Amino acid sequence: MESMDMNLLAALDALLAEGSVTGAARRLGLSSSAMSRTLARLRSATGDPLLVRAGRGLVPTPRAAELRDRVHELTREVRAVLTPNAADLDVASLERTFTIRASEGFVGLFAAPLVAAVADAAPYARLRFAPKPDKDAFPLRDGEIDLEIGVPGASAPEVRTRFIFRDDFIGVVCVGHPLLTGGVTAERYAQCRHVVASRKGAASGPVDDALNELGLRREIVAVVPGFPDAMRIARHTDLVALVPRSCLSGPTNADPIGQGLVGFDLPVRTPEITISAMWHPRMDADPAHRWLRETLMAVCHGALPRR
Structure with a gap:
């Protein structure tokens, strides 16, 4: 492969189509001398003269005549492989599984x-x-x-x-939760019992860091793998869940998992979440x-x- 020059294929196609060094050079945007050198390389690579003098013109050898159609088809296929696919996608007939x-x-x-x-x-x-x-x-x-x-x-x-959207964390409690009466302060928030969601089972995060700066600490009594699990627990207990705002403001608000829950802004600042497709x-x-x-x-x- 190191000695193979794919440009020779296009040059051979042009030479066999034009039957002329000058015509092939014009087609490929090269000088006649450059095309003559390319023809010499092709003769060496194929072991055949390819084009020979006949009067004022050139005629193909039997080997060149045999290769003409094959070389043209190969050149077309190579160009198709190395050219961006500009064809429109027929979505209606697309058969594919996306993960x-x-x-x-x-x-x-x-x-x-x-x-x-x-x-x-x-x-x-x-x-x-x-x-x-x-x-x-x-x-x-x-x-x-x-x-x-x-x-x-x-x-x-x-x-x-x-980038798809930005999200942030909010607190979620069941309807009628005492925390909703009288305003949510950092002190009242920390005094509640909490459920947190963590894939890795971590029981603390940015909210706890912010509370620690105020000298406060919340009581975490349950750790679950996902936010829907935390929401289900919050709906049936007095625990406070920490979930992305989109869990209540997105299309899930019509889903039973979001019913019977009330969201509120956290009394401490936490970093935004950037959700992206990768x-x-x-x-x-x-x-x-x-x-x-x-x-x-x-x-x-x-x-x-x-x-």
């Missing part, structure tokens, strides 16, 4: 409208939602998943990201993958209220 890795909270918020949008436009396409136990980029690199949804990490700098750069130019990304963005932006 999306996202948290349980994101699936609860957006899976239903996303599945509906995909099914409406591409009835033969399928979506597979995979659990998100960590931020490991290997499944993206290995092609196991097509899209990752979440907070971008620093472990895979080559991964492409596209994919491997090899999928950048894939028409079907690009369509999936655009569909996802449209669904998310259409489902969440403006802030």
Whole structure:
């Protein structure tokens, strides 16, 4: 492969089509002398004169005549491989399974409208939602998943990201909870019992750091894997849950999981959450993958209220 020059294939195609060094040079935008040197290289590579003098012109050898159609087809195929795919994607006939890795909270918020949008436009396409136990980029690199949804990490700098929306944390309690009477202060918030959601089982986070700066500490009595679990517990107990605001303001507000709950602004400041779509750069130019990304963005932006 180190000695193979694919430019020779295009040059041979031009020479055999034109039957002239001058004509082939004009077609490829080269000088006649450069094309003559290329013909010499082709003769050496093929072991055949290819074009020989006949009067004032050149005529192909039997070997060149035999190669003409084959070389032209090869050249066409190479150009097709090395040219961006400009053909329109026929979404209606797309048969493909897309794997999306996202948290349980994101699936609860957006899976239903996303599945509906995909099914409406591409009835033969399928979506597979995979659990998100960590931020490991290997499944993206290995092609196991097509899209990752979440907070971008620093472990895979080559991964492409596209901002979807910003979120922040709020407190959630059941209807009639005593905390809702008289105003939510840091002291009253810390005095309550709490349930937190953490994939890794961590019992503290930015809220606890902010409370510690005020000399306060909350009592955490339960740690669950996902935000929907925390919301279910809060609905049936006096525990205070900490969840993203989108869990109550997004499409889930019509879901039973959000019913019977009241959200409130935290009495301490916590960092915003940036939710993004992530994919491997090899999928950048894939028409079907690009369509999936655009569909996802449209669904998310259409489902969440403006802030």
